[in-house]
Amino acid sequence: MASKSTDVENVAAKVGEVSLSESKGSKSQRKIVIAIDASGHSERALRWYLNNFHRDGDHLFLFHAVELPTIPVIGSGELFYKETLNEIIKEKHEEIKKLTLKFELIIKKDNLSATFNARDGDPPGHNIVHYAREKDADCIVIGCRGLGSIRRTILGSTSDYVIHHAHLPVIVVPPVHH
Template identity: 30%
Template sequence: MMKTSTLLVAYDGSETSKKALLKAKEIAEQNNQTTLLVATVWDLPNASYEAHNYQYMTEIYQKEAEEKIQEVEELIQDLPNEKQTFILKGSAASTIIEFAEKKEVDLIVLGNRGLGGIKRFFLGSVSFHVVQKAPCDVFVVK
């Protein structure tokens, strides 16, 4: 009997995160007992906002995260395995690590570099931090 496992993909919409998602999908297809979890992490940049600007920026980042999850759901819709998507708020690396611990993930799959600028969800250092601190194996996709 095949072992049940859980894969977590950190997805930010960048090309490398799309490659990571497709690689995780490929891995999951090898065992129908594998569960695929996909998380998009967002947080506001370190800046002080007036109350109305804070609400506005929060809505923008939340909407972008929802769009990323829609992309994910389209890319994995034909995968017969159990799958779930999540929108998480917080610092990307630590949020991914905490989520992986909570969900008892067996493998984290992520791209080596994410988006930059205002659409930043991940930095190159995120993959490094996750590799160093994750409670499980990490597959970094280039």
């Protein structure tokens, strides 16, 4: 049986929500959630937003859904389990720091109003939808990997999940075809 330890801190808890810029405070401001991860797909989605959809006064919520692997607990391997999970959590914290810095450079360069947040615990699609609802977002922008229909059916697709469960406009930025 696979499970996550309940006595280990939430991976993203130490990050919390980090403001990457000063809010412009406009009442007509749109709230845009942009799903980000370490892939080039999310950076492409942000750049697409900047080039095609951005309006002055928008506030961006850059959101990273942390995926923790499931580690099987076998017999009396609790110590091994905790050590392994703690190492994974340490790696995920580093990943979150790198993502924050990477996207902070883009945000500051373009003088945008943005907040960064990372969470774990649920599948990425569910986390993205929940976060967008929590922030009362006007739109979600997400990149996709461009899986074929068979692979998408077998593996699932975060963007498919978001489209079908967000109940607000979702912009899916496709991969670049060569």
